[in-house]
Amino acid sequence: xxxxxxxxxxxxxxxxxxxxxxxxxxxxxxxxxxxxxxxxxxxxxxxxxxxxxxxxxxxxxxxxxxxxxxxxxxxxxxxxxxxxxxxxxxxxxxxxxxxxxxxxxxxxxxxxxxxxxxxxxxxxxxxxxxxxxxxxxxxxxxxxxxxxxxxxxxxxxxxxxxxxxxxxxxxxxxxxxxxxxxxxxxxxxxxxxxxxxxxxxxxx
Amino acid sequence: xxxxxxxxxxxxxxxxxxxxxxxxxxxxxxxxxxxxxxxxxxxxxxxxxxxxxxxxxxxxxxxxxxxxxxxxxxxxxxxxxxxxxxxxxxxxxxxxxxxxxxxxxxxxxxxxxxxxxxxxxxxxxxxxxxxxxxxxxxxxxxxxxxxxxxxxxxxxxxxxxxxxxxxxxxxxxxxxxxxxxxxxxxxxxxxxxxxxxxxxxxxx
DNA sequence: CATAACTCGTACTCCTATGTACGACTTCTA
DNA sequence: TAGAAGTCGTACATAGGAGTACGAGTTATG
Numbered sequence: 068x069x070x071x072x073x074x075x076x077x078x079x080x081x082x083x084x085x086x087x088x089x090x091x092x093x094x095x096x097x098x099x100x101x102x103x104x105x106x107x108x109x110x111x112x113x114x115x116x117x118x119x120x121x122x123x124x125x126x127x128x129x130x131x132x133x134x135x136x137x138x139x140x141x142x143x144x145x146x147x148x149x150x151x152x153x154x155x156x157x158x159x160x161x162x163x164x165x166x167x168x169x170x171x172x173x174x175x176x177x178x179x180x181x182x183x184x185x186x187x188x189x190x191x192x193x194x195x196x197x198x199x200x201x202x203x204x205x206x207x208x209x210x211x212x213x214x215x216x217x218x219x220x221x222x223x224x225x226x227x228x229x230x231x232x233x234x235x236x237x238x239x240x241x242x243x244x245x246x247x248x249x250x251x252x253x254x255x256x257x258x259x260x261x262x263x264x265x266x267x268x269x270x271x
Numbered sequence: 272x273x274x275x276x277x278x279x280x281x282x283x284x285x286x287x288x289x290x291x292x293x294x295x296x297x298x299x300x301x302x303x304x305x306x307x308x309x310x311x312x313x314x315x316x317x318x319x320x321x322x323x324x325x326x327x328x329x330x331x332x333x334x335x336x337x338x339x340x341x342x343x344x345x346x347x348x349x350x351x352x353x354x355x356x357x358x359x360x361x362x363x364x365x366x367x368x369x370x371x372x373x374x375x376x377x378x379x380x381x382x383x384x385x386x387x388x389x390x391x392x393x394x395x396x397x398x399x400x401x402x403x404x405x406x407x408x409x410x411x412x413x414x415x416x417x418x419x420x421x422x423x424x425x426x427x428x429x430x431x432x433x434x435x436x437x438x439x440x441x442x443x444x445x446x447x448x449x450x451x452x453x454x455x456x457x458x459x460x461x462x463x464x465x466x467x468x469x470x471x472x473x474x475x
Numbered sequence: 476c477a478t479a480a481c482t483c484g485t486a487c488t489c490c491t492a493t494g495t496a497c498g499a500c501t502t503c504t505a
Numbered sequence: 506t507a508g509a510a511g512t513c514g515t516a517c518a519t520a521g522g523a524g525t526a527c528g529a530g531t532t533a534t535g
Contacts, residue, residue, distance in 0.1 A: 076480085076481095077479090077480055077481065077532085077533055077534075078533065078534090079480090079481070079482085079532070079533065080480075080481060080482090080533095083481085083482085102521080102522060102523085103522080103523070103524090104522080104523095107483095112482085112483085113482060113483035113484070114483075114484090115482070115483045115484075116481080116482050116483060117483095118523095118524075118525090119481075119482080119483090122524085123523085123524080124522090124523070124524095183440065211458075213454065214451050214454060214455070215443070215447070215451070217437075217442060217443075218434075218437065218443060218451050218455075221433060221437055221442070222430060222433055222455060224433075225429050225430060225432070225433030225436075226426060226429060226430075228429070229425060229426055229428075229429030230422075232429075233421075233422065233425055236387065238421060238425070239419070239421075239422060243419070247418050247419070247422050250417065250418060250463075251418070251422075251426060251459055253463075254415075254458050254459050254461070254463060255455055255458050255459060257458070259454075259457075259458060260464055280510085280511090281502085281503055281504080281509090281510055281511060282503070282504090283502070283503065283510090283511070283512085284503095284510075284511060284512090287511085287512085306491080306492060306493085307492080307493070307494090308492080308493095311513095316512085316513085317512060317513035317514070318513080318514090319512070319513045319514075320511075320512050320513060321513095322493095322494075322495085323511075323512080323513090326494085327493085327494080328492090328493070328494090476534105476535105477534105477535095478533105478534095478535095479532105479533095479534090479535105480531100480532085480533075480534095481530105481531080481532075481533085482529105482530080482531070482532090483528105483529100483530090483531100484527105484528100484529095484530100485526105485527090485528100486525105486526085486527090487524105487525080487526075487527100488523105488524085488525075488526100489522105489523085489524085489525100490521105490522090490523085490524105491520105491521095491522095491523105492519100492520090492521095493518105493519080493520085493521105494517105494518085494519085494520105495516100495517080495518075495519100496515105496516085496517080496518095497514105497515090497516085497517105498513105498514100498515100499512105499513095499514095500511105500512080500513090500514100501510105501511080501512070501513100502509105502510085502511075502512090503508105503509090503510075503511085504506105504507105504508100504509085504510090505506105505507095505508100505509100
């Protein structure tokens with residue numbers, strides 16, 4: 068079934084909606100507090116037109132977030148996740164990096180206007196992708212199993228967000244950020260070596 | 272020299288300021304958008320009194336943040352950082368955890384009202400403590416040196432914040448959060464094993 | 476080309492929060 | 506206990522954004 072079932076819309080309306088959504092994505096991604104007016108202007112559309120399609124700010128923010136997520140899904144679904152789990156993860160991270168970096172502000176906006184649960188729901192699909200990969204790595208013995216998998220998934224997110232933030236504030240160059248993210252995440256997920264966790268045993 | 276040099280204040284004024292600051296800390300820590308009015312009420316003080324001491328919202332938020340940081344410094348300075356760096360870090364994290372968890376919302380408030388640089392400046396002291404510990408661990412060969420130290424410091428922060436968030440949203444029990452934070456940070460900081468980073472070489 | 480769908484400007488109302496002005500009252504403190 | 510310092514209520518000025526109402530004009534579409 069189609070995403071929005073609604074009554075058949077006229078072609079120009081459809082086009083304007085698309086414009087608004089993408090303007091919302093852009094505007095909110097650079098300023099999470101962008102007003103509806105700002106967004107309408109950025110879309111080259113009257114504020115009233117916008118209200119014709121999105122009754123409230125929340126509705127608009129949600130559409131923008133959903134759109135960003137959809138675009139992300141599209142990009143990520145192209146990533147080859149076969150082979151060594153560590154390497155697959157690295158590839159996934161390399162592709163995720165810029166997407167996440169671009170959308171941090173948008174996420175902030177969503178957190179400010181959408182009910183908490185709603186955001187999680189929208190994030191479910193991308194999160195599942197990471198979760199499955201981690202699970203596979205665990206089965207293969209490459210990834211650790213001593214922490215809740217939900218945490219492992221989340222922490223990847225937080226590291227990504229953090230790197231994006233450091234990058235935004237010029238404390239980390241873009242290239243450096245990408246490198247650092249993968250190295251950090253690798254370390255987090257890797258099965259810990261005995262020697263590191265309890266020194267004393269000389270097993271390895 | 273004393274923190275605030277200003278003209279000598281009357282005892283009751285001093286007391287009210289303290290009340291307001293601590294009310295601000297509490298209110299902003301549970302709702303980063305708490306209004307000045309809310310805070311005044313929480314402090315059991317008239318809004319006008321509050322304005323007598325803090326001319327703008329930003330001034331108040333800054334005072335609240337500074338106070339939280341000061342309290343944190345106090346608690347953290349009691350932590351024994353001698354001995355094995357990994358263990359010292361664990362102790363530091365155990366003590367930091369609740370402090371950070373309590374203040375995430377406050378931090379959010381600050382990010383919304385204070386100029387970005389101001390926050391970093393206030394954070395300088397606690398950040399330095401972590402940085403020094405990491406540096407020592409590096410000297411001892413226990414901590415990795417393949418990433419910028421500024422990133423290592425930041426990522427510890429992000430992990431802490433993340434765990435706090437997971438805890439707030441009931442996805443991680445408090446006890447679990449503390450455990451998970453230390454395990455995660457240990458893995459991030461530990462000198463990576465060759466075998467993990469590039470498989471193939473059989474050096475170790 | 477008729478008409479339903481859509482656009483969008485102007486002009487409101489509402490709301491919430493910040494910050495100011497005034498001034499009467501209370502409480503320290505010397 | 507006088508007067509300086511501080512409290513704090515009421516009222517107001519301001520500002521910005523959200524959402525509504527109206528209605529004239531424009532455009533897609535069958």
